Amino acid sequence: MTAPHLLSRWHLEAGLLALYVVDFLALGGKIGLSRASVVMGCVLLLLVVCSRSVRTELLPLLHRRHRLRLTQLRLHLALKERAPVVWSVDSHPAGELVTLAVHIGSSIPELERLAPVMAAALRARDVKVYGHREDQSLVDLVVVRRETLEREVNPVPLLGRYEPSLFDCVPLGIDEVGRHVVIGLVGRHLLIGGEPGSGKSVTLSAVLAAASRDPNCDIWCFDGKLVELAAWRPVAERFIGADVAEANEALLDLRTLMDSRYEEMEARGRRKVEKGDGYRTVLVVLDELAFYVANGDKKQGALFAERLRDVVARARAAGIVVVAATQKPSTDLVPSALRDNFGYRLAHRCATREASDTILGSGWATNDVSASSIAPKLRGVGYLLAEEGYPSRIRTMHLDDATISVVVDEALRLRGRKR
Ligand SMILES: Nc1ncnc2c1ncn2[C@@H]1O[C@H](COP(=O)(O)OP(=O)(O)OP(=O)(O)O)[C@@H](O)[C@H]1O
Ligand SMILES: [Mg+2]
Known part of the structure; x- marks a missing residue:
């Protein structure tokens, strides 16, 4: 770093220091250096004590x-x-907001x-990392330094703000920096895992709130x-309870619907x-995978x-989307071949790192991304992974x-149906 470059980065500090030294020497010439140092210290x-602008402007500026x-x-x-290149560092509810200029050749x-x-x-x-829309060379970096997900997420602002669509607008909650997490589900299924009471059924309700509207x-x-899902029954076309044989019939019907739709699409040259x-979309919400797969009759x-x-x-x-939740994220219930077909995976608190990896994909726990690290009291907190990318804590x-009752009433009105 050259001397002018160094000076340009430190000009404020260098100017203040120079001012101090000049005054100190001038005063020292008159009353002696030791007295001058006491006087300058008092000044x-x-x-700092008396000047508001020093306290509220100069010191914070130097700190920044x-x-x-x-x-x-x-x-x-x-x-x-x-x-x-770091342009600025400001405070942010999650820690710090750093504005950066991307190095030429980087992206x-x-x-x-x-x-x-x-990190x-x-x-x-x-x-x-959040890019500036109007200038791809500028980036906002939110440095997360504290737990920001302690407070419950009020659904009203999220539900009120978005026009829901299973295609591209399913609001789920907020991320660590307070941004709304809104996903599109058509073309991507969602797998949710977590120990009992970690928030799976509540998350299913968030998805259902968007789908029903x-x-x-x-x-x-x-x-x-x-x-668990009984409150959504009035808006469901099909509702299957704790009956594996009935669930198998429903899956057969779903397969028939899927096959006939593909035949029709082929005839119309659609991919x-x-x-x-x-075409209508179909949301299949499945709460408690283990009940259907590993409960009672092995053949069923x-x-x-x-x-x-x-x-x-x-x-x-x-246009058929599966959102499935499982209490026991183990490989016999969720083999990797099944998991890999879920474009979105959400791991609420899990008992072990292995269980977390079963949902997110192997290797994340070794990268320090494990839902077993989520505090038990933080219900509804989880790591959300989209097919590509890095899991986000939400x-x-x-x-x-x-x-739910209000949402169901509204959904029924939109669908022209009654309870
Ligand atoms: N996102 C959330 N925000 C606040 N509280 C939550 C959230 N999710 C869950 N909880 C609290 O945790 C409780 C249990 O949540 P939920 O029923 O969704 O757990 P679960 O994972 O489905 O459990 P189980 O496996 O036993 O069915 C809820 O009744 C609620 O009080
Ligand atoms: Mg549940």
Whole structure:
């Protein structure tokens, strides 16, 4: 770093220091150096105590500049010549908001891949990378330093803000930096896992809240416990309770629907169902996979597993979406061949790292992404992984019974039906 460059980065500090030294020497010439140091010390103290602008403007500015340089130094040590240039560092509810300029030759996706490296360098829990829409060379980096998911997520702002569509607008909750998490499900199934009481059924209700208010979507519920999804029964086309034989018949019907839809699409030269093309979407919500696959009659359980695997593997392009929850994320229930067909995976708190990996995919726990690290009191918190990318820590919204009842009434009105 050249001397002018160094000076331009430290000009404020250098100017203040120079001012101090000049005054100190001038005063020292008159009253002696030791007295001058006492007087200057008192003057500094008085300035800090009495001057509001020193307290509220100068000191925070110096602190921000110090954080900026520290951030730049740490990123430089971690990324060497790929390190982006740090423009500013401000406070953020999650920790810090750092604005960066991407190094020429680098890109936002590359920075996203480097997020874990930057998090380690900045000694943070996580960093999130958000590109500026109007200028791809500028990036906001949210450095997550504290737990921000302790508070329950109120569903009202999320439900009120979005026009729901199973295609591209299913609000789930918020992420660690307070942004709304909104996903599109057509073309991607969602697998949810977690120990008892971790928030799976509540998350299913969040998905159902969006699907029920999308009048183009038919809902099929499979509820291994019968009572978990009961509140959604009025809006469901099919509702299957704790009966594996009935569930198998329903899956057969679903397969018939899927096959006939593909035949029709082939005749029309279509490859997949798209928004606005007249096909209705179908949301299949399955609470408690283990009940259907590993409860009682082995033959029926194996048949269910086979039919579900087939639907999950083939139904995506037909506009049929499966959202399944499992209390026991083990490989016999969720073999990797089944899991890999779920484009979205959400791991609520799991008892072990292995259980977390069963949902997210093997290897994440060794990268320190494990739902076993979620505190038991943080119900509804989980790691959401989209097919590509890095798992994001989110908290799903909590719809209580009264809110579900309001949503169901609205959904029935939109569908022109009565309870
Ligand atoms: N997102 C959330 N926000 C706040 N509280 C939640 C959330 N999710 C779950 N809870 C709380 O945890 C309780 C249990 O949640 P839920 O019934 O969804 O667990 P589960 O994983 O389905 O359990 P089980 O496997 O026993 O069915 C809820 O009644 C609610 O009080
Ligand atoms: Mg449940």
